[in-house]
Amino acid sequence: MENLASLIAGFELALSWHNVAFMIIGVLLGIVVGVLPGLGGPNGVAILLPLTFGMDPTSAIILLSSIYWGALFGGAITSILFNIPGEAWSVATTFDGYPMAVQGRAGEALTAAFTASFIGALAGVVLITFVAPLVAQFALRFGPAEFFAVFLLTFCSFIGMGRENKAKIIVTLALGFLLAAVGMDTISGDLRMTFGVTELMRGFDFLVVVIGLFGVSEILLTVEEGLHFKGKRAGIDLKVVLRTWTALPRYWGTLLRSSLVGMWMGVTPGGAIAASFMGYGLARRFSRNGAKFGKGEMEGVLAPETAAHAAGTSALLPMLALGIPGSATAAVLLGGLMIWGLQPGPLLFVEQKDFVWGLIASMYLGNIAGLIIVLATVPLFAAVMRVPFALVAPIILIICAIGAYTISNSIFDIWLMLIFGIVGYVFKKLDYPLAPLVLALVLGDRAEDAARQALIGSEGDLGVFFSNGLVGTLMVLAFVLLLWSPMIEGLSWLRRRLLASRPSEAHN
Amino acid sequence: MTIQNEAGADVAAPEGGLSRRAVELTVAALLMALALMVLWDSYDRGAGWTGAGPENGFFPARIGWIFLAGAGVVLVNAVRQPPGVFVSWQQLGQVMRVLVPLVIFVALIKPLGIYVSSALFIIGFMLIAGSRNKVAILLAAALVPLVAFWIFELQFRVPLPKGPLEAFLGY
Amino acid sequence: MKACVQARILAASLLCSGAVLGASQALAWEPTKPIEVVVPFSAGGASDQMARTIQGIIQKNKLTTQPIIVVNKPAAAGGEAMLDIKDSAGDAHKLITTSSGIFMTPMTTKLGVSWTDFTPLVMMAQDAFGLWVNAKSPYKEPKDLLAAAKDAKPALKVGGTGSKREDQLLVIAMEKASGAKFSYIPYPGGGAASTQLAGEHIAADTNNPSEEIANWRGGATRPLCIFSPKRLPYDAKVVGDQSWGDIPTCREKGLDVSYEMLRGMFMPGKVSPEQRDYYVGLFRKVAATDEWKDYMARNALVPDFREGEAFLEFLKKDELHHKDLLTQAGFLAAN
Known part of the structure; x- marks a missing residue:
């Protein structure tokens, strides 16, 4: 109850005219940086940070966190329209979002993505409002072994054995792990697999690879059929928003599951990227439409977006309560907090009540403002599909190049993007699945680091992965998920055998 | 105007093209070579299990073996594959019409900076794609880099590669 | 500046800087971009x-x-x-x-x-670097921690940033000075090490003050000593009645290791x-x-x-x- 009273006071603070104005400016700016792959939430926040030093901390954090919300919303736009994930956590959104756009359902896909983001973020904020201290304590129980178990769980929930060529799944998964291992190894401080090339010591950045594999390769595939866009043009009016909304309640199960997965991953902190993959993987496995995933299923857009945003929002909780940044943007925000003289940590909730509750209230309001603004832009973005291909294609490729460059200010990365574009083109045509590669690339080295940290601590004893209830449960859950499909198949095979054998027994 | 794929996509067979089997084999062979490089690098650094857990080559080496085996299976499967077309010559030509300008664009970024090379890329691409409206082409080639410059250099202070033109103008 | 502008026109590819232009050296240099x-x-x-x-x-x-x-x-x-x-x-x-x-x-x-x-x-x-332990741990002084480390099996875990860098050097120096043995666990940053310490996944860390202050103030961790040659010159209260200057140096407490970065x-x-x-x-x-x-x-x-x-x-x-x-x-x- 005390929380509610504080929250209402926070709303009063956040709803002042100038704070609402900051919120809208922040969201708009956030959408811009979220749409352009070369800019991200951290850029927007970092650039405005110096401007906010003169403002009072509450207005400043409202402005900056609104950029964060805007960027979270914006990341989905290029994923759906051009198969180019603006942010790492939008990769899973491309799996069904882009096919929807190709089928002329871009408006629907965008609406679904935005609404799902909103629902996920809201779930995260509710979590922060009511159980912050409790959850913050829970996050402390995660040591290296637990982290490893969470990553393993993500792999197992996503991978499972599909219908695709099994050898090719294994090859791309292994390739992802190996790419992730290139560069400096945190645990030993040595360089691995750089073969003396200085550019390689940076390793393969996830976004460079993904922009190439997904974005550039898609354009190459598209032009095979001639220099124009694939697919139908989207009808563009705001009615599509309402039509999509009426379909949403049907997917309450997926929305709920993804929200829970996201909150869990945000707090633990496995992160928004892992959450989006896990949300997608679980939805594919447990949804009635699972088999149709990847061909333009709305549920396949809802699941990762909800999870990513629930995680992205929940990730602010460890930052506020413990001072651990859950993401790069959160890290820059954290720096800001300190410059304003606020010390993130367990005492922030006690010492800076106004600030904390103003921020939490702005999370509710910023997300509502964000949703309204992005929904209003749906027709605008869907209209991009009407611009002639001859003009849009080079612009997309230029934006890809800028995006690849800005990640670490390296022209080498633009070449890498190009190479991965060709690799993606060949792999797609030869039916090598790309998703396992991406997942292994983004989580592979973190999983390896966690495993090795745990093993250094236990002096090489593997028992550390089953040493307490938490890690043991996670590990068992991971193996259950991995073996889920074979188990179900095995059971149905058994049942069929039994059914088949019974009549035959009767004959005897 | 309706967007429809050019009719006749289904009569690709007599047209000929790059053999799918050849591409499969090449890719699998390349992946196996990559796996061998990984294994060589990992064992060179130490891929064992010491008192303090695995060495830094342990996981890459194990995954390298799996990678090698997987690529080997793909290779064997490819040999048994029925013949097919990976990409028809005509399609490959289309892809090259995008890929070649793209490679030139990336190659020009270092000497000319990204803004000038973007302008050239847009002009080149639009001409290849068959745009006939010269005003539109020039407008796009001028506006896109200018807007990008305004957003990245002036508003967000994200420095992108610049060339002699920008230096001449004092940036 | 006039000379600069001319130089720009003459040699478009050269940056207009004092190094290039002998003529403008009389003027104090100012950044131009x-x-x-x-x-x-x-x-x-x-x-x-x-x-x-x-x-x-x-x-x-x-x-x-x-x-x-x-x-x-x-x-x-x-x-x-x-x-x-x-x-x-x-x-x-x-x-x-x-x-x-x-x-x-x-x-x-x-x-x-x-x-x-x-x-x-x-x-x-x-x-500066500190030797930090969980607030709930029984160690009151560096020697308690070192004594516990000598008997521990498996070895006590000490966290820090990265590998073969300052934190690990500190841990090795501590081992050399005391004869105890630790397992050094590298984390990607001091913040992660601090959180792991707060969650009791490691016995100690060697964080900079800025990396540990949040958890110290929050009552999750506390310092045993500071690896500086002399005490920190700040006497404003940080936690309860303790200031940075109240933390003893490790040397004072019989652990002869000192390091600053x-x-x-x-x-x-x-x-x-x-x-x-x-x-x-x-x-x-x-x-x-x-x-x-x-x-x-x-x-x-x-x-x-x-x-x-x-x-x-x-x-x-x-x-x-x-x-x-x-x-x-x-x-x-x-x-």
Whole structure:
């Protein structure tokens, strides 16, 4: 109850005219940086940070966190329209979002993505409002072994054995792990697999690879059929928003599951990227439409977006309560907090009540403002599909190049993007699945680091992965998920055998 | 105007093209070579299990073996594959019409900076794609880099590669 | 400036800088485009915070006419950033923040780069290291921890940032001084180590004050001693009635290990003396602001501003010191 009273006071603070104005400016700016792959939430926040030093901390954090919300919303736009994930956590959104756009359902896909983001973020904020201290304590129980178990769980929930060529799944998964291992190894401080090339010591950045594999390769595939866009043009009016909304309640199960997965991953902190993959993987496995995933299923857009945003929002909780940044943007925000003289940590909730509750209230309001603004832009973005291909294609490729460059200010990365574009083109045509590669690339080295940290601590004893209830449960859950499909198949095979054998027994 | 794929996509067979089997084999062979490089690098650094857990080559080496085996299976499967077309010559030509300008664009970024090379890329691409409206082409080639410059250099202070033109103008 | 404009027209590809133009040397040099500050670590870390604080101070007090841009290049423990600065020789619009990684990264990774490729500007301060334990742990003094470590099986875990770097060197020095044995667990940053300590996944960490202050104030962790040669010069209360200055040095408590780390600013090599002097002057002004003093006090940085010869002397000595430490630990890269 005390929380509610504080929250209402926070709303009063956040709803002042100038704070609402900051919120809208922040969201708009956030959408811009979220749409352009070369800019991200951290850029927007970092650039405005110096401007906010003169403002009072509450207005400043409202402005900056609104950029964060805007960027979270914006990341989905290029994923759906051009198969180019603006942010790492939008990769899973491309799996069904882009096919929807190709089928002329871009408006629907965008609406679904935005609404799902909103629902996920809201779930995260509710979590922060009511159980912050409790959850913050829970996050402390995660040591290296637990982290490893969470990553393993993500792999197992996503991978499972599909219908695709099994050898090719294994090859791309292994390739992802190996790419992730290139560069400096945190645990030993040595360089691995750089073969003396200085550019390689940076390793393969996830976004460079993904922009190439997904974005550039898609354009190459598209032009095979001639220099124009694939697919139908989207009808563009705001009615599509309402039509999509009426379909949403049907997917309450997926929305709920993804929200829970996201909150869990945000707090633990496995992160928004892992959450989006896990949300997608679980939805594919447990949804009635699972088999149709990847061909333009709305549920396949809802699941990762909800999870990513629930995680992205929940990730602010460890930052506020413990001072651990859950993401790069959160890290820059954290720096800001300190410059304003606020010390993130367990005492922030006690010492800076106004600030904390103003921020939490702005999370509710910023997300509502964000949703309204992005929904209003749906027709605008869907209209991009009407611009002639001859003009849009080079612009997309230029934006890809800028995006690849800005990640670490390296022209080498633009070449890498190009190479991965060709690799993606060949792999797609030869039916090598790309998703396992991406997942292994983004989580592979973190999983390896966690495993090795745990093993250094236990002096090489593997028992550390089953040493307490938490890690043991996670590990068992991971193996259950991995073996889920074979188990179900095995059971149905058994049942069929039994059914088949019974009549035959009767004959005897 | 309706967007429809050019009719006749289904009569690709007599047209000929790059053999799918050849591409499969090449890719699998390349992946196996990559796996061998990984294994060589990992064992060179130490891929064992010491008192303090695995060495830094342990996981890459194990995954390298799996990678090698997987690529080997793909290779064997490819040999048994029925013949097919990976990409028809005509399609490959289309892809090259995008890929070649793209490679030139990336190659020009270092000497000319990204803004000038973007302008050239847009002009080149639009001409290849068959745009006939010269005003539109020039407008796009001028506006896109200018807007990008305004957003990245002036508003967000994200420095992108610049060339002699920008230096001449004092940036 | 007129000469500059002419030079631009004459030689479009040349940057208009004092190094190029003998004629403008009489004028004090001023930056002509945005100044890039390269941070060799990721966003949110101690180096990044320092760079962003300096950025804020410069912009708030309008100390330059050109904006400051902070660029993070965290790859290869800062090696990438150092190679970038080495390749930017002559570029007077690029700076790099440094820690002792400037000695250690090249020594442990065989990268062909050294601080002598750069132009040293100033040392802003030195950063202290503490020996921190969980608040609930039974250890009251360093000797309790060391005694427990001698009997522990498996060995007690001590966390720190990265591998073969300052934190691990400290742990090795502690082992040498006491005869105890620890398992050193490398984390990607001090924040992660601090959280792991708060969650009792490790027995101790060797964080900088700025990395641990949140959890200390929150009552999750507490310091046993500080690895500085003398106590920190801050007596404002931080936690309860304790100030930074109340923390004893490890030496006082019988653990004979002392270590501090420079926090400095460098620029690429082959720049003109005017350009160097401009930035030295700039940072002198930054160091004199109240905001900087607040920042120092909040993060318990050891005041030790150096420029010119004094800084150079320090660097030479510190490099030898680190070479010694790395050699003893067996971390020097085999050539």
